[in-house]
Amino acid sequence: MGQRRGNNRRxxxxxxRRRQRNKRLMLFGLVLLGIIFAIGVIKxxxxxxxxxxxxxxxxxxxxxxxxxxxxxxxxxxxxxVNEYSRPGIPLKKIKGxxxxxxxxxxxxxxxxxxxxxxxxxxxxxxxxxxxxxxxEGEIVQCIPSSExxxxxxxxxxxxxxxxxxxxxxxxxxxxxxxxSLVKLVGWLCYRFDLKSSDVxxxxxxxxxxxxxxxxxxxxxxxxxxxxxDAQIQVxxxxxxxxxxxxxx
Numbered sequence: 001m002g003q004r005r006g007n008n009r010r011x012x013x014x015x016x017r018r019r020q021r022n023k024r025l026m027l028f029g030l031v032l033l034g035i036i037f038a039i040g041v042i043k044x045x046x047x048x049x050x051x052x053x054x055x056x057x058x059x060x061x062x063x064x065x066x067x068x069x070x071x072x073x074x075x076x077x078x079x080x081v082n083e084y085s086r087p088g089i090p091l092k093k094i095k096g097x098x099x100x101x102x103x104x105x106x107x108x109x110x111x112x113x114x115x116x117x118x119x120x121x122x123x124x125x126x127x128x129x130x131x132x133x134x135x136e137g138e139i140v141q142c143i144p145s146s147e148x149x150x151x152x153x154x155x156x157x158x159x160x161x162x163x164x165x166x167x168x169x170x171x172x173x174x175x176x177x178x179x180s181l182v183k184l185v186g187w188l189c190y191r192f193d194l195k196s197s198d199v200x201x202x203x204x205x206x207x208x209x210x211x212x213x214x215x216x217x218x219x220x221x222x223x224x225x226x227x228x229d230a231q232i233q234v235x236x237x238x239x240x241x242x243x244x245x246x247x248x
Contacts, residue, residue: 137176171212186231
């Protein structure tokens with residue numbers, strides 16, 4: 001009888017030790033999983049911060065190298081990389097520039113940019129643009145010129161896109177919007193060795209009535225391309241003058 005009780009005590013202690021060991025192992029596993037999760041979160045956050053710093057640095061380097069000479073002022077507010085508005089896919093080669101209108105009368109450049117950004121959460125559709133020009137002529141860059149935007153259908157992989165805001169249903173641009181568009185397109189043409197004939201409307205890709213005013217008024221579109229030709233020459237002269245100043 002006494003021996004049986006002794007055996008029971010030993011069995012109880014052995015089982016208890018096993019339970020304690022299992023608890024410690026489980027606790028260790030939970031702590032380890034927590035550490036791994038925390039490291040993952042830190043890497044994601046750090047990666048985003050580093051990407052943002054790199055993008056700003058690349059912009060600064062480009063400006064210092066002089067390729068921003070002749071460019072109109074614009075704010076760089078890049079979208080987060082996401083599958084709905086900035087997929088992060090490299091452009092094969094820039095062969096053209098596509099002009100659009102927002103079809104959202106009275107909206108600002110910032111509002112349209114924020115709409116693109118919000119698609120990463122709403123998943124409403126896939127759409128974006130490299131640049132947006134506002135009613136007052138302000139320009140916001142949403143996507144680097146080295147990546148595609150979801151804007152021009154079959155020409156997404158070889159063109160840059162520009163969305164233009166407008167006041168009313170006619171789609172006509174304000175003078176400030178028009179002037180900024182001419183300056184931006186002229187500079188981009190010079191920078192990427194394009195001609196005004198490489199500048200097209202969204203309509204020329206899909207026959208969508210976009211940009212509406214330039215589709216409804218082909219003569220205004222032809223005048224716009226003439227103004228772009230003149231602006232390309234202005235940029236070329238500014239670049240040459242800057243180069244001459246460096247050699248003096």
